[in-house]
Amino acid sequence: MKKLVTLRAHLIASVPTIRNSPEKMEIFVDKGDVAVRAGSLSFEYSYTASIWVQDHAGSVDTLLVPILAWIAANQPDLFEKGERKPFTFESELLDAETCDITITLELTELVRVEQHARGLKVSHLPEPVLLDQFAGVPTGTALWAGLIDDAAGSIEIVTR
Template sequence: MNKATSLRRALTAAVPSLAVDPDKLLVFIDAGNIIGTGAVSLSFDYAYTLNVIIEDFAGDADTVFVAVMAWVRRNQSDLLTNDDLRKSGISFEADQLTQTTVDLSIKLRLTESVVVGTNDAGEQTIKHVDEPVPEWDVNSLVDPQWTS
């Protein structure tokens, strides 16, 4: 599942304290499902909740959420454009540890498409399909680091 790694990279690039101490950024894939496409091939979709936890965070949460939203805009734009997903596709919890630090948990409902085929040599091929770039976003990617 490529999106977990991609979001980790985006957050590490956007939040300097995570680059200094990457062990404070935990990423879990929860409640995963495999959805068969019904095609002749073995192609399928992953559907899962990505749980990102930032431990002992002392920065401004807005920095984290701006990075998440920029990443979502490019990598799972239906969380912004689908009315049902806009309301429930991104959630968070914060546990106040001290006056200045929190444990921050962010959950995103993600999907990834995997196309399984056969190459000219008869060998099985497996390719993760990039999300289509929304028409409104083609010329306005915030930063290439937030793309897969």
């Protein structure tokens, strides 16, 4: 699972308390599964990843903001969930300065398996790029058609 490797490297590079003591961070999978289709060895990982940081000193924001930045680049669909909750966390306050914190993320990874003359080629695919479906309308604009009562009694397309 390559996303966990990139997440670890990102947190070590971005969070000073982890960079100074990387042994105080553990990343592991609580549960996972694999989805496949008949006739193909390609598959999708789906798993619950947990990040456990011991003795985190200072603001929890210094940990959560880098995780949000990593999600934006590596699992952007978590920002599109209806509840707008890309992860959950639990924390134990150890004293006025430090805490232990566990962050839980639901991650997926697409893996393509292709037959070649010399064997199988396994490729982890990048996250899909979300493109505009309507020319000239910015990505993320929610569109719906609705009747708007106005003086002319016309039908309009409304955005939010």
